[in-house]
Amino acid sequence: MGFRLRRPDTAFSYDPSGKEHARRKDEGHLAFVRKLPCLITGRYGVDPCHVRYGDPLYKKSRTGKxxxxxxxxxxxxxRKKHDEQHDQNEREFWRAQGIDPLAVARDLYAVSGDEEAAKRILTAARVRKAA
Structure with a gap:
C-alpha cells in the first residue's frame, strides 16, 4: 500500500501567500538606466539588463527563460556583455566579474532619476571589482 505526500503550492516560493504577483514594470526607470554607463566597462550605449537569478537576501525570486x-x-x-551574461550561468558570470548585480540594481532603483548618484554607485562597483 503506497501513500503520497502532498506539497503545498507555497512550499518552495519566496511569497508565503502563494499568490503570484504581476511583474512590476517601470518604463521610467528603464529609460533612466539607458542613460547610464555600462556597469562592467563604463562605456555608454547600454541596455537595461534584467538579473534573473533569485536570492533570498534581496527577497528576489528566480525567473525562468x-x-x-x-x-x-x-x-x-x-550589448556584448548583456549577451554574455545571458549565454552562460548567470551567477558564475557575475562571480567572475566580482560584482553583486542585485546590490547594484537595488541601489540604482533607490536613486532612480539621479544620474550623478547612479554614476557613483556604478563607479564604486567597478572599483570594488578592480580591488
Whole structure:
C-alpha cells in the first residue's frame, strides 16, 4: 500500500501567500538606466539588463527563460556583455566579474532619476571589482 505526500503550492516560493504577483514594470526607470554607463566597462550605449537569478537576501525570486523579473532588478550593460551574461550561468558570470548585480540594481532603483548618484554607485562597483 503506497501513500503520497502532498506539497503545498507555497512550499518552495519566496511569497508565503502563494499568490503570484504581476511583474512590476517601470518604463521610467528603464529609460533612466539607458542613460547610464555600462556597469562592467563604463562605456555608454547600454541596455537595461534584467538579473534573473533569485536570492533570498534581496527577497528576489528566480525567473525562468520565458519571464522577466521586475524592472527594479536591472543594471546597465553594453550589448556584448548583456549577451554574455545571458549565454552562460548567470551567477558564475557575475562571480567572475566580482560584482553583486542585485546590490547594484537595488541601489540604482533607490536613486532612480539621479544620474550623478547612479554614476557613483556604478563607479564604486567597478572599483570594488578592480580591488
Amino acid at each position: 520565458g519571464t522577466k523579473p521586475d524592472d527594479c532588478w536591472v543594471v546597465p550593460m553594453i
